[in-house]
Amino acid sequence: MTLPPGPVGPQHARLNAQFFQRDPLGFLSHLADSFGDVSRFDFGAGPIVFVHDADLVRSLFRFHEADLIKPEFLRASNAAHWGDGLTTLDDPGIWHSRRQLLLPLFRARLRAPRLALAAELADETCARWADGEQIDLTHELRILTARIALRTVLDADLEDFCDDQKLSGLVPFSEGYGEDFTTAIDGATGVMQMTRPRASRRMDGVLSIIHARFDDPSDRGDVLSALVNAHRADPEALSVQDVIGEIIQMLFAGHLTIPFALTQLWRDIAQHGLDSQVTGEATADDGLLRREMTIPVTSRTMAILRESMRLGPPAPILYRDVARGFQLGKHSMVEGHGIWVSPGLLHRDSRYFVQPAAFRPERFATGRLPPVSAKAYMPFGAGPRVCIAASQSVSQMVAICHAIARKFRLEPVSGVGNQFEVWRRPVI
Numbered sequence: 001m002t003l004p005p006g007p008v009g010p011q012h013a014r015l016n017a018q019f020f021q022r023d024p025l026g027f028l029s030h031l032a033d034s035f036g037d038v039s040r041f042d043f044g045a046g047p048i049v050f051v052h053d054a055d056l057v058r059s060l061f062r063f064h065e066a067d068l069i070k071p072e073f074l075r076a077s078n079a080a081h082w083g084d085g086l087t088t089l090d091d092p093g094i095w096h097s098r099r100q101l102l103l104p105l106f107r108a109r110l111r112a113p114r115l116a117l118a119a120e121l122a123d124e125t126c127a128r129w130a131d132g133e134q135i136d137l138t139h140e141l142r143i144l145t146a147r148i149a150l151r152t153v154l155d156a157d158l159e160d161f162c163d164d165q166k167l168s169g170l171v172p173f174s175e176g177y178g179e180d181f182t183t184a185i186d187g188a189t190g191v192m193q194m195t196r197p198r199a200s201r202r203m204d205g206v207l208s209i210i211h212a213r214f215d216d217p218s219d220r221g222d223v224l225s226a227l228v229n230a231h232r233a234d235p236e237a238l239s240v241q242d243v244i245g246e247i248i249q250m251l252f253a254g255h256l257t258i259p260f261a262l263t264q265l266w267r268d269i270a271q272h273g274l275d276s277q278v279t280g281e282a283t284a285d286d287g288l289l290r291r292e293m294t295i296p297v298t299s300r301t302m303a304i305l306r307e308s309m310r311l312g313p314p315a316p317i318l319y320r321d322v323a324r325g326f327q328l329g330k331h332s333m334v335e336g337h338g339i340w341v342s343p344g345l346l347h348r349d350s351r352y353f354v355q356p357a358a359f360r361p362e363r364f365a366t367g368r369l370p371p372v373s374a375k376a377y378m379p380f381g382a383g384p385r386v387c388i389a390a391s392q393s394v395s396q397m398v399a400i401c402h403a404i405a406r407k408f409r410l411e412p413v414s415g416v417g418n419q420f421e422v423w424r425r426p427v428i
């Protein structure tokens with residue numbers, strides 16, 4: 001059995017945790033530089049293997065997902081209070097049948113009305129902004145993302161932002177907006193722990209909409225109706241509790257990632273002088289977006305977004321635990337060890353990207369990366385557990401960006417942070 005090299009042993013555990021806490025990607029980069037593409041380090045409860053080779057990462061996720069489980073702190077961040085959903089299901093059989101059940105809900109055919117919804121709600125967001133006002137863009141986008149999720153998943157909306165009586169219900173702000181998901185390293189044990197989950201502890205409004213739907217024979221075309229129908233067909237395979245867990249996870253799956261990615265996109269647009277390109281496409285696209293609701297893969301805004309997500313992926317590290325030992329390349333992965341993969345570092349590796357530190361949307365101009373880069377590009381994860389909403393999210397983010405660009409120019413108040421000044425564009 002060959003174990004990967006690295007800083008292991010009790011004397012290293014605390015130092016590794018401290019270094020990681022100060023600079024997560026700096027720590028992982030240092031590991032790869034010192035110990036190679038597969039390294040091992042002690043961290044809290046047990047050793048972690050860090051895999052930093054695109055081929056090995058693809059092989060890990062493609063062939064060994066059934067030997068892996070999500071670590072406890074990650075499970076807790078999603079499943080806390082309300083139960084499991086696709087993100088945290090570990091039994092390969094149960095995960096597979098749930099994924100098959102949910103996949104049709106993310107089909108390209110369903111994308112057009114969702115893009116229309118995203119553009120319409122983004123217009124409503126902009127309508128609240130005054131010329132020259134300073135806004136917290138991430139907060140604004142979190143409200144927008146919460147509204148899109150509530151409408152898509154639950155046919156509901158946020159109280160105070162909508163009064164449409166035809167919807168299944170209106171949800172209090174605290175329930176729809178969720179919490180600031182955070183993790184921290186426990187000082188005594190060095191173990192990574194969830195300190196706040198995504199969903200609020202009280203979800204009375206959401207729960208009452210879910211329960212009411214079990215007595216409602218109509219199909220509202222949302223995720224909840226699909227799950228209630230699946231429950232009716234086979235209550236053993238999908239219990240009421242399963243439906244609740246899935247719905248609540250689905251409500252919060254994009255509520256931090258989408259605002260993060262879009263805030264960064266607007267920072268990149270300003271920093272790299274791309275406003276006229278995005279606005280040009282947004283204005284020209286007006287007809288396309290509103291009539292056909294499709295965004296071509298050669299969209300300039302999409303290329304800028306993909307490049308922005310290359311340099312700053314919203315999920316910079318992916319985490320797993322080994323449930324059953326296996327061999328990865330020449331190294332043994334041992335039951336109980338953790339495995340970490342970092343899209344954040346792979347995306348900045350000169351083995352996979354020419355001039356990796358440069359912001360170059362041209363890489364994505366054709367909609368397709370060269371194979372050597374494609375295997376390392378994974379802002380939505382990789383393998384069978386890749387984000388179920390990846391394509392939908394990218395299109396939705398472009399639709400939101402275009403809707404905003406048509407009305408406002410956004411100027412970041414500083415190079416970092418979420419504060420932007422918004423300047424109304426003259427009506428053409």
Ligand code: HEM
Binds near residue numbers: 099250257261315318
């Ligand atoms: C910018 C937006 C998003 C990003 C960057 C993102 C990223 C990711 C990543 C990296 C994973 C894989 C995690 C892992 O391997 O541990 C993932 C999984 C997942 N995402 Fe997303 N996501 C986004 C939006 C969404 C949205 C809007 C939804 C729901 C509508 C969603 C639902 C899911 C689900 C259910 C999984 C688990 C899939 C499975 O395990 O089979 N995501 N996402």
